[in-house]
Amino acid sequence: MTAMYPQILFQNRKPDRIATIEEYRQSGGYQALTTVLKHSPKELQQMVIDANLQGRGGAGFPAGLKWKSVADDAPCPRYIITNVDEMEPGTFKDRFMTHADPHMIIEGTILAGYAVSSEKGFIFVRPSYESSATILEREVRIAKEAGYLGKNILGSDFSFDIVVHRSAGRYICGEGTAQINALMGKRAHPQQAPPRSTEKGLWEKPTVLNNMETLVNIPHIVRNGPDWFKGLAKTKTSSGTKLYCVSGKVKRPGCYELPMGTRFREIVEESAGGMIEGSEFKSCLPGGASTSYLPKNFSDVEMDYDSVKKIGNRLGTGAIILFDQKTCLVDATLNLIDFFVRESCGWCTPCREGLPFIRDLIWRIENGEGKEEFIPMLRTMSAHTWKSYCAFAPGATMPVASLLTHFADEVHEHISQKRCPYKG
Amino acid sequence: MLPEELLESLQEKIAETDHPRELAVDIMFVLQNHYGYLSDEALEEGAGLLGMTPLELEELATFYDFIYREPVGRYVIHVCDGVVCWMNGYGSVVDYLRSKLGINPGETTEDGLFTILPTACIGYCDLSPAMLINGRAYGPLTTGKIDEILQRLKTEPPRPRMAR
Numbered sequence: 001m002t003a004m005y006p007q008i009l010f011q012n013r014k015p016d017r018i019a020t021i022e023e024y025r026q027s028g029g030y031q032a033l034t035t036v037l038k039h040s041p042k043e044l045q046q047m048v049i050d051a052n053l054q055g056r057g058g059a060g061f062p063a064g065l066k067w068k069s070v071a072d073d074a075p076c077p078r079y080i081i082t083n084v085d086e087m088e089p090g091t092f093k094d095r096f097m098t099h100a101d102p103h104m105i106i107e108g109t110i111l112a113g114y115a116v117s118s119e120k121g122f123i124f125v126r127p128s129y130e131s132s133a134t135i136l137e138r139e140v141r142i143a144k145e146a147g148y149l150g151k152n153i154l155g156s157d158f159s160f161d162i163v164v165h166r167s168a169g170r171y172i173c174g175e176g177t178a179q180i181n182a183l184m185g186k187r188a189h190p191q192q193a194p195p196r197s198t199e200k201g202l203w204e205k206p207t208v209l210n211n212m213e214t215l216v217n218i219p220h221i222v223r224n225g226p227d228w229f230k231g232l233a234k235t236k237t238s239s240g241t242k243l244y245c246v247s248g249k250v251k252r253p254g255c256y257e258l259p260m261g262t263r264f265r266e267i268v269e270e271s272a273g274g275m276i277e278g279s280e281f282k283s284c285l286p287g288g289a290s291t292s293y294l295p296k297n298f299s300d301v302e303m304d305y306d307s308v309k310k311i312g313n314r315l316g317t318g319a320i321i322l323f324d325q326k327t328c329l330v331d332a333t334l335n336l337i338d339f340f341v342r343e344s345c346g347w348c349t350p351c352r353e354g355l356p357f358i359r360d361l362i363w364r365i366e367n368g369e370g371k372e373e374f375i376p377m378l379r380t381m382s383a384h385t386w387k388s389y390c391a392f393a394p395g396a397t398m399p400v401a402s403l404l405t406h407f408a409d410e411v412h413e414h415i416s417q418k419r420c421p422y423k424g
Numbered sequence: 425m426l427p428e429e430l431l432e433s434l435q436e437k438i439a440e441t442d443h444p445r446e447l448a449v450d451i452m453f454v455l456q457n458h459y460g461y462l463s464d465e466a467l468e469e470g471a472g473l474l475g476m477t478p479l480e481l482e483e484l485a486t487f488y489d490f491i492y493r494e495p496v497g498r499y500v501i502h503v504c505d506g507v508v509c510w511m512n513g514y515g516s517v518v519d520y521l522r523s524k525l526g527i528n529p530g531e532t533t534e535d536g537l538f539t540i541l542p543t544a545c546i547g548y549c550d551l552s553p554a555m556l557i558n559g560r561a562y563g564p565l566t567t568g569k570i571d572e573i574l575q576r577l578k579t580e581p582p583r584p585r586m587a588r
Contacts (some may be wrong), residue, residue, distance in 0.1 A: 089506040089545035119572045125569050128502075128546040130559040168449045168488030171544065185445025185474070187483050203443060247508045247549035288508060289545075320548070327511050335510045339544055345487075 003089030008232065008241050009255045012098035018135060024103040029418040030148055032106055032222035033061040034115055037156040042114045047219065051226035052239045055381055057083065057176075057211035058287065060305035060314045063065060063089035067208060069198045070116045073115050081179060081202070083110045084136070085127055086283040087171040088288035094125075094212055094244040095257040098132035101216075102139040106162065107217030110148060111222065116208050121162045123212075124179055127169050137164045171343035175390060176209040176347070177201075189347045190390035212342035213243055235261030238304035246272040247280040248322035261304040264294070267320065279324035283406070287316020289336050290395030292402030293329065314398070328422035330414055333403045334362045348408050351393035354385050369417040374405060426458060426469060434473055444474045452491050461492040469501055489543065489564050497539040498579050499531040502556040506545025509552040517553045518542075524574065537578065 012019035012027055024030070029208035036044050047065030065280050067317045070078060072287050082105065084094045097105060109227055121126050123140075126134040139349045140162050143149050151159045172178045180201050190195075201207025217240055221229045230239040238260040247253040251273030253402070258267060264286065268274065275281055283293045286303065291314045308315040323332060337359045346352045382401050385393035404411060412423050426434075434451060435515040440446045451474060453548035455466040462470075462485055469482040485491045492500070501521065505514050518540070523526060525538050546561065554563030562573055 087545065087547065090549055091507060092547045095547060126547065127559075128548075128556055128561065160497055162447075165446070166449055166453070168452065168484075168490040169544075170488060181450075182444060184443065185448035185476070185484065187487050245549065247552065248511060253552075285507075319549075321508055332507060332511065335505070336505050339506065343544055399513065 002329045004123060005241070005258055006232065007106065008220050009097065009213075009243060009259055010100055014095075014106075016097055019101045019103070021055055021139065021146060022104050024107075028223055029103055029219065030107055032219035033110055033114075034144070034154060035222055036111060036159060037154060041115050041117055044111065044222070046198050047226055048115070048221060051215055051217075051221045052230040053214065053221065053229070054238065054305055055211055056213035056317075057086070057253070058103075058314070058424055060315065063210060063214050066198065066210070067112070067115045069196065070206045070208060071199070074199070076205070077115070077120060078116055078118040078119070079202045079204040080109060080113045080116070080118045081183065081207060082112075082121060082123045082212055082215055083174065083176075083179065083209060084129065084132060084212045085124045085126040085174050085179065086399075087174045087289065088252075088317045088319055089336070090285065090288045090321040091317045092247075092248055092319075093245050093255050093317075095129050095132055097212060097216060097243065098129070098135055098330050102135050103143065103160050104216045104219060105136070105212055106140060106143050107148070108212075109216045110153070110164055111218045112208060112210055112215055114158055116206070118208070119159055119161070121160065122165045122168060122174075122183060122202075123162060124183065126167050126173075130166075131165055133166050140164060152224075171344075172229050172345045172392060174381045178390075179209060180207060187345075190392070191343050192389065196318070216271075220278075233260040233304065234263075235302050235307060237306040242303070242318050244271070244303065245319040247316070247323070248284070249276050249324040249327070250274065250322050259306065261302040262281065263299075264301050264303055264320070266301045267303060268299075268322065268416055270364070272322075275322065277322060279326065280324045282325045282327065283329060283392060284323060285319075285321045287401065288321070289339060290317040290398055291315075291316045292398045293323075293406050294401070295406040313402075326422070328420055329407050329410055330362065330421065331422065333399050334359070334366050336399045337362055337396065341390070344392065344396075348389035348393075350385050350388035351390075351396075354381050355393060355396055357381055358397065360402070362381060365411060365414050366420055368414070368418040368420070370411075372412075372415055374415075375411065380403060426455075430454070430458065438473060445476065446568070448474055448476070448481060449488070450489075452485060452488075456492060458520070461495050467493075484576065489541075495532070496541075497537050498539060498542060498563070498582055499557050500539045502541050502543035504544075504548065504554045504556070505542050506552075508549035509545075509554055512552040512564070514553050516567075517555065517570070520567050521569055523548045524570065538566075538574075563568065 053063045054060040173182045173188045178188040182188035196208045233239045242260045256271040341355045382397035428534045456462045459466045471478040551563030
């Protein structure tokens with residue numbers, strides 16, 4: 001069971017309410033802030049580098065190195081953005097975390113601010129989590145009254161404030177550079193480097209954008225040290241715990257904190273209680289909608305960035321979506337590609353034109369109008385999306401390409417029978 | 425025209441900010457709440473307050489799916505059609521809402537109470553199938569639960585929309 005593993009990020013999680021600032025403090029909260037103020041920002045950066053904290057937004061890029069990429073002589077003000085706008089279908093950890101222990105997010109954000117000598121942080125919240133925005137706004141006020149935010153924090157030279165920024169939708173806003181544009185009241189298009197956001201981001205100033213789940217780890221790394229943090233993981237190449245979101249045809253869908261690198265089978269069987277009655281495991285998307293279908297024979301995979309990459313897939317956000325034997329994966333892929341078609345920002349042609357083309361072909365296959373020649377067409381068109389401006393469209397075609405690879409029989413069946421075999 | 429008090433509170437908020445454009449979404453939500461949707465008039469007022477052209481604000485208004493540029497009902501039902509809700513009964517939820525309310529997605533009931541909008545994954549996959557009404561999430565949905573929710577909304581005095 002989940003409870004066997006140490007709960008770090010969810011240590012103050014309660015079934016029916018949000019942890020208060022007192023409860024957070026009693027568990028050691030804000031001690032890390034007191035500690036780091038006696039050390040230099042560089043020391044904090046190094047500690048996070050030593051802890052091998054991989055960014056939890058999906059790419060797994062080391063958070064400490066991201067901070068370090070802000071040059072010593074970079075102009076001020078510098079900004080921190082905490083991403084509570086993860087909109088990957090299948091993920092909901094932002095909601096769980098804000099409703100469990102909002103001060104861990106706030107302290108993590110303040111520490112990130114200290115690490116890069118920033119004075120202002122934004123917490124960017126998606127509109128369907130209005131309750132999270134309300135909670136964060138209230139708790140930011142409380143943290144300020146307690147002296148953890150504002151001018152000369154705890155009597156130091158360090159001043160830092162947090163603004164809770166509400167968004168109004170759209171998946172692309174979860175992409176770092178698009179989020180920066182959105183914050184500036186511009187249309188949320190992604191922006192290719194150079195310059196990197198850590199050079200010129202929000203209002204042309206150095207900006208570090210971190211996933212919420214990345215930042216909640218910082219207070220614990222400071223208090224317990226990098227080696228302790230590395231020891232939390234099950235695998236050597238990873239560190240810390242992970243908030244895995246499990247949904248679909250399982251008995252107990254939910255968000256579970258487990259050691260990074262916990263085996264897929266264990267997450268599904270032990271934490272999520274296995275498949276629902278009458279359902280057998282068919283496949284899953286291991287890291288949200290923009291990852292590849294995982295076939296049955298990989299269910300022993302250790303769920304960390306490197307291990308999932310080794311089998312040609314992505315850990316992504318760690319949002320595991322489970323499909324059973326009664327679910328048509330062609331139809332599921334149609335739903336997924338439809339999502340990406342709607343959410344494309346429309347900036348570049350491979351995405352704007354390529355994705356609807358792919359959707360049309362899959363729609364035809366699902367609706368009995370498929371032809372064998374569509375399969376190479378789907379592959380070619382998916383490959384074209386790798387020429388698009390940002391990572392959105394290549395991500396969108398991950399389920400498509402993996403459907404053709406791992407579930408080719410199901411696709412052929414649709415084509416030869418001129419109907420969806422799953423529809424009565 | 426916005427009531428004086430609301431106008432002043434917005435002007436105050438904007439004056440406190442280094443970069444008024446950062447408040448574009450907040451201002452649009454306030455105006456949308458006041459007018460029921462982001463009308464042309466609201467858009468112009470908002471742009472004026474933010475020091476933007478109406479066109480610049482329109483670029484944002486049309487970009488976001490939680491900004492309504494056309495009149496909507498008092499309650500906007502965002503039915504999640506993300507892949508998890510899809511596999512767990514999105515189809516029957518939307519069919520039930522359609523038959524119960526007598527409208528299709530994108531339409532508003534004659535009494536002006538309800539609008540149904542299809543919506544990309546809202547991040548309640550653990551509670552699927554789910555929907556969002558004026559900022560509040562409901563799930564996992566059953567026909568019984570939907571009846572209960574609609575009945576309550578029909579009879580209760582309207583609450584202000586949560587931030588939007």
